[in-house]
Amino acid sequence: MSTTSVADPVTQAPAVLGQVTEKLSDLAQGEWWRATESDLVDVLGAVNRLRHELARVEVHATAETLKRGLPKDRCLSPADYLSEAQAQRAPAPPVGHAVNTVRLAEAVQQVSEGVDRTDCLQETVAAFDAGVLAASRAGTIVRFHNEVAPHSPPQALATTMRTINKGAKDSHGPRGMSRDPLGRDHDPNSIVRRRGWSERELRTILSQARRIIKPATESEREEERGRAFRTLHSITRENGMTEYALVVEPEAAATIDAAVSALSAPVKGEDDTPDPRTPAQRRADALLTVIRRGVSAPDGVPKTTKAQVMVTIPLADLLSTTQGAGITATGQVLSPGTVRRMACDAGVIPAVLGSQGEILDLGTKVRLFTEGQHRALWHRDQRCTFPACTIPAQWCDAHHVEHWANGGPTNLDNGALLCPRHHTYVHSLDLTATVTTTEVTWHT
Known part of the structure; x- marks a missing residue:
């Protein structure tokens, strides 16, 4: 009996792709x-x-070149090998394209060789192969995985990756009555592809996840480095205008966003006419209002309450020194240590969640230091209470010596003035102090 052998499609790939190229x-x-x-x-x-x-x-052809070690044989990086191979008969693809393709190819190779320790990459590769996850988004997810995997608990990494893969990939479901670009009605019982997160949404989610999954101590070190890179530049333009360029870390960005957003809403005219200002103009006006209020207030006391920054954080994360994070209403991700320090400020409202997501405590002005208590602390302490610091009282925060999360009361016997720099320092080292009716002594 004779048998007819069927050639593997891969062996015919060059000829098939050549024909397709000519047709196209x-x-x-x-x-x-x-x-x-x-x-x-x-x-x-x-x-x-x-x-x-x-x-x-x-991607799969590139994975095979990696498996065979072809780039190493040519003393080239995988991305350079891919670029050179593709540039022989057509314009070379962008460098970013080659890097992303190699990243995906390496993921395919890891999955095929069984070295994916949590099956995280297997789900990403499977979604890519199934046509429900674009190559660009799949490569971005693989990059995130490679960055956080070395220092993330396997279970936490697996849970995070499952959530990311589910949100990023497209899905299919009932279409419902809708119209296509030509205006034709669709059968409401038909199936339609539902888009996953956009590229921008995915980058935002991964930025938050990257901060949350890292150990809290590492996040706090990054925040400390971020504060060291705060910069403000002014550039005088030819038309007499001045441009400011401000670079700040997430904590400062949350404060600025809260202050500006509170004052930048459109304001209608007396005859109910729309606000003629653009959103950018309204934000600029709001920032100028915040600065004017701060510098013109009598005795350095602002005429209005501080900008309210809402930070949501699980109670376990707030009490922990090793894991978790808080998320502001505008999306900044902060370490538990930073949230604890910010919670000393009457302008920060921490929303503390229980294990089931229920709100255990929603901070209020009553629980935090009042304006009268601030004045009493200014009168007693006169300046930042940290040794040798001369920052005046008006520029200091009211700090809970025993943190409120640990049951510390909001009274003068548990309060001390600290400038922003020493406030951060005290929280980072968890320093304690002795408070009397006349002074504060820090135990350093």
């Missing part, structure tokens, strides 16, 4: 004016599908 070249030069709108929409959809299938072919 002829198609690109065709008389597109003949196409109907429906034809154009179908073509664009087919091109997108083809783009993804080509990406799959590219």
